[in-house]
Amino acid sequence: MSVRTPSSEQPAEAGGTSHAVKAVGDHRAGFACFVGRPNAGKSTLTNALVGQKVAITSNRPQTTRHTVRGIVHRPEAQLILVDTPGLHKPRTLLGERLNDVVRTTWAEVDAIGFCIPADQKLGPGDRFIAKELAGIKKTPKVAIVTKTDLVDGKALAEQLIAVDLLGKELGITWAEIVPVSATANQQVDLLADLLVPLMPEGPALYPEGDLTDEPEMVMVAELIREAALEGVRDELPHSIAVVVEEMLPREDRPADRPLLDIHANLYIERTSQKGIVIGPKGKRLKDVGIKSRQQIEALLGTPVFLDLHVKVAKDWQRDPKQLRKLGF
Numbered sequence: 001m002s003v004r005t006p007s008s009e010q011p012a013e014a015g016g017t018s019h020a021v022k023a024v025g026d027h028r029a030g031f032a033c034f035v036g037r038p039n040a041g042k043s044t045l046t047n048a049l050v051g052q053k054v055a056i057t058s059n060r061p062q063t064t065r066h067t068v069r070g071i072v073h074r075p076e077a078q079l080i081l082v083d084t085p086g087l088h089k090p091r092t093l094l095g096e097r098l099n100d101v102v103r104t105t106w107a108e109v110d111a112i113g114f115c116i117p118a119d120q121k122l123g124p125g126d127r128f129i130a131k132e133l134a135g136i137k138k139t140p141k142v143a144i145v146t147k148t149d150l151v152d153g154k155a156l157a158e159q160l161i162a163v164d165l166l167g168k169e170l171g172i173t174w175a176e177i178v179p180v181s182a183t184a185n186q187q188v189d190l191l192a193d194l195l196v197p198l199m200p201e202g203p204a205l206y207p208e209g210d211l212t213d214e215p216e217m218v219m220v221a222e223l224i225r226e227a228a229l230e231g232v233r234d235e236l237p238h239s240i241a242v243v244v245e246e247m248l249p250r251e252d253r254p255a256d257r258p259l260l261d262i263h264a265n266l267y268i269e270r271t272s273q274k275g276i277v278i279g280p281k282g283k284r285l286k287d288v289g290i291k292s293r294q295q296i297e298a299l300l301g302t303p304v305f306l307d308l309h310v311k312v313a314k315d316w317q318r319d320p321k322q323l324r325k326l327g328f
């Protein structure tokens with residue numbers, strides 16, 4: 001088994017495939033995606049690799065709904081990370097659509113990183129995904145054991161062995177098995193080093209300095225949704241969707257004091273959920289507004305006036321028309 005620890009000094013090489021490292025001067029560019037069950041740490045890892053927040057994260061499963069691309073720039077390579085929703089057994093139409101997005105992504109990328117949290121035993125969710133992965137023969141697969149800061153050396157070693165065995169059992173050849181911690185920034189750069197040789201040779205696909213190609217309106221909506229998800233429980237997280245209707249610079253402002261007006265709607269599925277989202281005397285919604293506005297201002301680099309409304313889109317997760325309207 002080829003496991004990458006901080007002391008590994010082997011050259012970055014892709015498990016004997018045709019992707020071996022080329023001489024200096026060659027440039028590589030391509031797409032990699034992280035897969036794994038909900039909450040495995042895919043979005044956090046994407047952000048750590050890119051060095052800036054491009055994907056929202058939360059401790060609620062199924063946070064990620066959009067395919068966010070983070071772009072890692074290196075002198076010798078450009079690595080475009082596609083962050084997909086967690087694959088899971090679908091229960092709703094939204095669930096089915098999300099799984100379709102995942103599979104389509106897998107077929108298009110140059111490498112797949114399978115994320116398995118170090119602090120949880122391999123379970124049916126991991127197996128479900130690994131079995132699907134086994135069916136995708138051509139794409140190199142890297143097993144990434146995430147959240148290594150949460151476990152001791154013994155538990156980590158056991159997890160690495162379990163991942164290796166899972167691969168053998170299902171006929172998957174891991175190009176690498178890499179333990180990382182995105183929050184403690186352990187081995188994150190090494191992971192990028194190992195992914196780069198798996199990319200095809202070619203020129204950069206995005207201008208230098210671009211960190212994502214997600215439209216600003218979508219990123220803004222995601223930041224609002226992230227703030228709204230904090231502290232909500234049970235079914236509600238899945239019921240929340242945010243759509244930014246309009247982003248316009250306020251007229252009649254002096255050039256040195258611009259203000260961006262953002263109008264956004266936060267959708268829930270049932271009237272009964274309104275109270276939870278808005279909170280007593282509107283306090284929760286106000287907090288969501290303040291928190292997300294700060295993040296949006298940091299993202300866009302301009303002062304923002306955020307006009308946020310809560311609306312009911314009845315059972316939108318099961319309604320094709322509503323799903324389309326909400327961007328799915």
Ligand SMILES: Nc1nc2c(ncn2[C@@H]2O[C@H](COP(=O)(O)OP(=O)(O)OP(=O)(O)O)[C@@H](O)[C@H]2O)c(=O)[nH]1
Pocket residue numbers: 036037038039040041042043044045056057058059060061062063064065084085086146147148149150180181182183184
């Ligand atoms: N301690 C620790 N926590 C982590 C690490 N990476 C992610 N987390 C936490 O794990 C939770 C889930 O992380 P995400 O990055 O949102 O997970 P995800 O796989 O993108 O989740 P979905 O969007 O639901 O598919 C968050 O609370 C993160 O802060 C890590 O390296 N160490």
